Amino acid sequence: MTIKSLDDPFDPRSDLRHGHGCRCASCAPAGDAPAALPASAETMIDRAVESAIVRAVFDHHDAARRRFLQLVGGGTLAAALGAVLPLEKVKAAVKEAGGPLEKKELKVGFVPITCATPIIMANPMGFYDKHGLKVEVIKTAGWAVARDKSLNGEYDASHMLTPMPLAITVGAGSVAQPFVMPAVENINGQAITLHVKHKDKRDPKLWKGFKFAVPFDYSMHNFLLRYYVAEHGLDPDKDIQIRVVPPPEMVANLRAGNVDGYLAPDPFNQRAVYEGTGFIHLLSKEIWDRHPCCAFAASSEFAERMPNTFAALFRAIVDATHYASKPAHRAEIAKAIAPRAYLNQPEEVVTQVLTGKFPDGLGNQRDVPDRIDFDPFPWHSMGVWILTQMKRWGYLKGDVDYKRIAEQVYLASDCGKVMKDLGYAPPKSTYAKYTLMGKTFDPARPAAYLDGFAIKRV
């Protein structure tokens, strides 16, 4: 898919009305020449500036712009605009937005799973360099360690799970320290994997007494698994057992029969298939399509003390995330992040996960391009949903001000601004309704949503 708002504004055939992700007929992916996308972030910013100015001149009368350009040509318009406005200076100012960096060498932690793709690939593929940063991405043994190293300042920023900055901010399962989450790392990308001996138990009602693993208490994995079994009438605290197991240990535990299955990040679902140990029962996108999973987070203190550095890092991540969102780039990314220094996984497995062309362990070859996808926008409504589930399962006690916490932690408007600067169209609102397994979630009424569940701990 091309990003129409980044088309050449001086070209009468281009159409500036449609944003990234537009699904209208003229934006449908078929037939679009991918060449229309600017090659580098620099040209992308140039384009965004030109586009914004041309749009401002024509005040959204795109048809008028096209007629005018057909009449006088793009060069004339550019020259005319250049005469009244120092275009080059405006472009330079936008690129340098924020002024000098307070700190150039940063440490960013990651847990080696495919959800960390944008954080990792930004290193070998040069996204950090492009934004003037020298970033060391450091492999971390687990979420608790990532949390502790972030809390004690060893990491300037870190890969986290989307519920973690919320939990850290309110002090659930850690010392309370305000954290911010400027961007979501990935959406979708998880799966429920079961041991091969359970191939005939595809109905969750047959799972009574099963032992499941999730990577962390404050994770989408935990909340999605609980949601899924509860919708099938099982109580996740009584009918099944949920344990916290670090992702690398999951496949070994599954093989040993210590757990019957897990809802885990990739590549460990695909790895179980590759090893012949498990099969993919369900992709997490089948529970909630485009659900958030991992996050890019930093302490509020870092964001406030080093605003320019934070902004540059933020831009690099959003840039990398958008790059990763293009299916055409996935194979190349898999190659970049599979080596020992990053994921340390067979490239074949990583490619299967990122491209969505994979065997499911049941004998099928599936093709799900958005099995894992990348979209940085941290919807406030996602935060509210996560908080309702934390409340539902007793991780949060007392009254919860869902909106306030979500808006404090998830920097949706900042992310929107960065997306716009980089030439991507952010959503207009920061709240949206979601449908999970047929049930609608309205972020404006979290308490009513919570009341609607039969199985809960409140």
Added chain:
Amino acid sequence: MLPLGMRSALVSLLLLGILLGAWELSHPGTGAGGAGSAVPPPSQILKHAASELADPFYDAGPNDKGIGIQILYSLARVLAGYGLAALIAIPFGFVIGMSPLLSRALDPFIQVLKPISPLAWMPLALFVIQDSGLSAIFVIFICSIWPMLINTAFGVASVKRDYLNVARTLELSPVRTAFSVILPAAAPTILTGMRISVGISWLVIVAAEMLVGGTGIGYYVWNEWNNLNLTSVVFAILMIGVVGMLLDLALARAARAVQYAE
């Protein structure tokens, strides 16, 4: 008839050959799905070891360094934690050994702290010290201090009364007595404590590094486990064994140097 040393070496080699041969033969071979889920055979491990040891000091960024660099990181941490522990345990053990009162008063604390697992200290250390590198060193320190402390106290307390009586008749100053009579007499016991401690430190480092990650042989094991790469894990286990043995040998040699005949 060959001398005993030669004969025992031959038996050792024979046993090794049988063990490796049985291991190699029991491997199911590279069938569909079979090879991935079995412990790799010795030939594969040797091949891997050769490639790792051919370039042990490569450095491909913060997450991928050669096995030599990893071991050096681990050794540095062990020596730092162990050195600190020795600096504190030996003088302190000396004092406890000289004073029956202190010895009895501190005994309950030592008995409670001694059996705590290194991994139990880790979360507390990370929380309080706020630095993962220092936390690993602290965990080694806290786990290796007890054998040295107890052995030093025991060695000092059990110096023969006769020696002390002689020192008293010669009217030696307390400091002189400590250095020229008690220390040499207790040295073998102290060294035994140090030898136990270095073994414990080397045991602890792998667990600590698996938790905090970053660098070291423990991180190497964890990283390869992440990839379910048993060949590398077995190779790392062998390396850990070899380095541990070398550490022990070094202290055994030191112990022999301070041994004296009555």
